[in-house]
Amino acid sequence: xxxxxxxxxxxxxxxxxxxxxxxxxxxxxxxxxxxxxxxxxxxxxxxxxxxxxxxxxxxxxxxxxxxxxxxxxxxxxxxxxxxxxxxxxxxxxxxxxxxxxxxxxxxxxxxxxxxxxxxxxxxxxxxxxxxxxxxxxxxxxxxxxxxxxxxxxxxxxxxxxxxxxxxxxxxxxxxxxxxxxxxxxxxxxxxxxxxxxxxxxxxxxxxxxxxxxxxxxxxxxxxxxxxxxxxxxxxxxxxx
Numbered sequence: 001x002x003x004x005x006x007x008x009x010x011x012x013x014x015x016x017x018x019x020x021x022x023x024x025x026x027x028x029x030x031x032x033x034x035x036x037x038x039x040x041x042x043x044x045x046x047x048x049x050x051x052x053x054x055x056x057x058x059x060x061x062x063x064x065x066x067x068x069x070x071x072x073x074x075x076x077x078x079x080x081x082x083x084x085x086x087x088x089x090x091x092x093x094x095x096x097x098x099x100x101x102x103x104x105x106x107x108x109x110x111x112x113x114x115x116x117x118x119x120x121x122x123x124x125x126x127x128x129x130x131x132x133x134x135x136x137x138x139x140x141x142x143x144x145x146x147x148x149x150x151x152x153x154x155x156x157x158x159x160x161x162x163x164x165x166x167x168x169x170x171x172x173x174x175x176x177x178x179x180x181x182x183x184x185x186x187x188x189x190x191x192x193x194x195x196x197x198x199x200x201x202x203x204x205x206x207x208x209x210x211x212x213x214x215x216x217x218x219x220x221x222x223x224x225x226x227x228x229x230x231x232x233x234x235x236x237x238x239x240x
Contacts, residue, residue: 002147002148002149002202003147003148003191003192003193003202003206003236004148004191004192004193004194005048005148005164005189005190005191006048006049006190006191006192006237007039007048007049007050007051007189007190008048008049008050008051008065008132008187008188008189008190009037009051009052009053009187009188009189009190009235010050010051010052010053010109010111010186010187011053011054011055011057011184011186011187011188012052012053012054012055012109012186013054013055013056013058013109014108014109015036015037015038015052015053015054016038016052017108017109018052018107018108018109018111019038019039019040019050019052021087021088021089021107021108022040022050022052022107023040024083024087025080025083025084025087025089026040026050026128026129027128028040028041028042028043028050029041031049033051035053036053036054037051037052037053037054038051038052039051039052043127046164046166046167046168047127047168047169048169051190055186057183057184059109059110059111059186060182060183061179061182062094062112062179063111063112063185063186063187064134064135064136064179064181064185064187064232065132065133065134065135065185065187066111066112066113066114066132066133066187067113067114067129067131067132067133068102068113068114068116068123068129068130068131068132068133069113069114069115069116069128069129069130070116070120070123070126070127070128070129070130071115071116071117071118072118073118074117074118076118077103077115077116077117077118080115081103081105081115084105084107084115085105087108088107088108089105089106089107089108090105090106091103091104091105092104092105092106092112094112101116101117102114102115102116102117103115111186111187114133116130122154122161122170123170125163125167126163126167126168126169126170127168127169129169130169130170131161131169131170131171131172132169132170132171132172133172133174134171134172134173134174134232135173135174135178135179136173136174136175136178136230136232137158137173137175137176137178137229137230138155138158138159138160138173138175139210139229139230140173140228140229140230140232141155141159141160141161141162141172141173142160143209143210143211143228143229144162144171144228145160145162146209147191147206147209147211147228148162148164148191150162150163150164150165150171151163151165153170154170154172157175158175158176159172159173159174159175160172160173160175161173178230181230181231181232184233185232185233188232188233188234188235189232189234189235190234190235190237191234191235191236191237192236192237192238192239193236193237193238193239194239195239197239199222199236199238202236203224203226203236206226206236207226210228210229211226211227211228211229211234212226212227213226214226214227214233222237222238223235223236223237223238224236
């Protein structure tokens with residue numbers, strides 16, 4: 001059986017504070033995890049967690065992935081921005097133009113995210129987290145489509161996007177130019193292999209698709225860290 005996307009993980013200098021920010025911004029419930037982490041739970045069983053893990057590595061450069069939050073109206077966009085600022089977020093400049101309509105912010109740990117204007121048709125069939133927008137190649141979009149068995153919902157001009165068959169947040173890759181990777185990504189995917197499935201066989205399947213195995217994260221062999229074809233870290237965990 002195919003791995004499932006269990007969580008989007010943030011390496012955070014202050015995981016509890018960051019989790020509270022995102023919990024209040026998204027309206028999600030908090031839960032303590034087994035690794036000294038804290039998570040914002042998804043609104044339904046089809047969604048993914050957002051996990052915040054302790055890390056002392058400082059942020060260097062722009063993240064390779066960020067959330068795009070949707071708006072049903074101009075007023076809701078303004079309300080989301082105001083709430084984010086009240087919770088400790090801030091406006092940032094990443095080269096966006098005024099006519100683009102979206103608002104670019106950073107959370108209290110410096111992680112970028114966007115609040116998208118109302119009427120965005122591409123994100124119309126998603127939830128409040130409309131997309132996880134990633135800096136990446138067309139090849140990595142194809143890899144993740146096969147890895148998760150999520151269909152491609154966009155594949156034009158080397159830009160790709162996938163979405164779960166059950167709907168929800170889209171994951172997108174913007175195509176070239178892709179900025180060189182420096183250091184460990186602050187955001188990474190955590191996959192979980194379903195109960196009863198062959199964990200080692202799933203790791204080998206991912207390698208055959210183009211992933212690279214790096215090092216085992218736990219002594220009992222229940223978790224392995226890997227790199228996708230663009231060199232982005234992700235983990236594969238036995239069923240929790």
